[in-house]
Structure formats: C-alpha cells, structure tokens
Amino acid sequence: KEADEMLLRLYPTPGDIEHRRDVSLEEFDAEIAAKTAELEQLDAEIAQLDPGSAERTKQLKERDDLDTALLTLAAKKENAAYGFKEDIERLKYLQKVAKETAAN
Numbered sequence: 001k002e003a004d005e006m007l008l009r010l011y012p013t014p015g016d017i018e019h020r021r022d023v024s025l026e027e028f029d030a031e032i033a034a035k036t037a038e039l040e041q042l043d044a045e046i047a048q049l050d051p052g053s054a055e056r057t058k059q060l061k062e063r064d065d066l067d068t069a070l071l072t073l074a075a076k077k078e079n080a081a082y083g084f085k086e087d088i089e090r091l092k093y094l095q096k097v098a099k100e101t102a103a104n
Helices: 004-008 015-046 054-103
Strands: none
Touching: 004 054, 015 054
C-alpha cells in the first residue's frame, strides 16, 4: 500500500515513468559506452606490452575488473528496465481502479 501511494505521488501518469525510464537507461548507456571505450584503450595498451611482463599482468587484472564492471552495469540496466516496466503496469492498474472507484 505504501509503495502504491508513493508510486501515485511520484508519477502522475505512466508517461512520466516512461520519461524517467528513458533518462535512466540513457545514463546506463553512456556509462557503458565510456567503460567500453576504456576497455578498448586498455586492450590496445596490453597489446603493446611484453607477454611476460609484470605491467601486462597488472593491465590484464585491470581489464578483468573492467569487464566485470561492464557486465554488472548491463545487469543493472536490465533490472532497471524491468523495474520501470513493473511500475508502469502497476500505475496503470492503480489509476484504473481509482477511476472505477470514483465512478461508483
């Protein structure tokens, strides 16, 4: 009930949730693009290093960490998209119920 009330207070229309969703997903996309560019740069640097060097080992560890961060971001984006979808559906339902209640 509290979550429903907050949803109704925060978003007057499903379109408001859709707008917030779009902004949020664009932010995820920008962060993913930046990390992808960083990964590509790191790959180029790694390619220049001697295979057995300590620096290459360090860079490979950094690459693994960056790759993990990218996977985490992608999962967070997917979860956010799903959450917004649920909120849109719930708000539509709550508004329908409110209209039906007001009509009776």
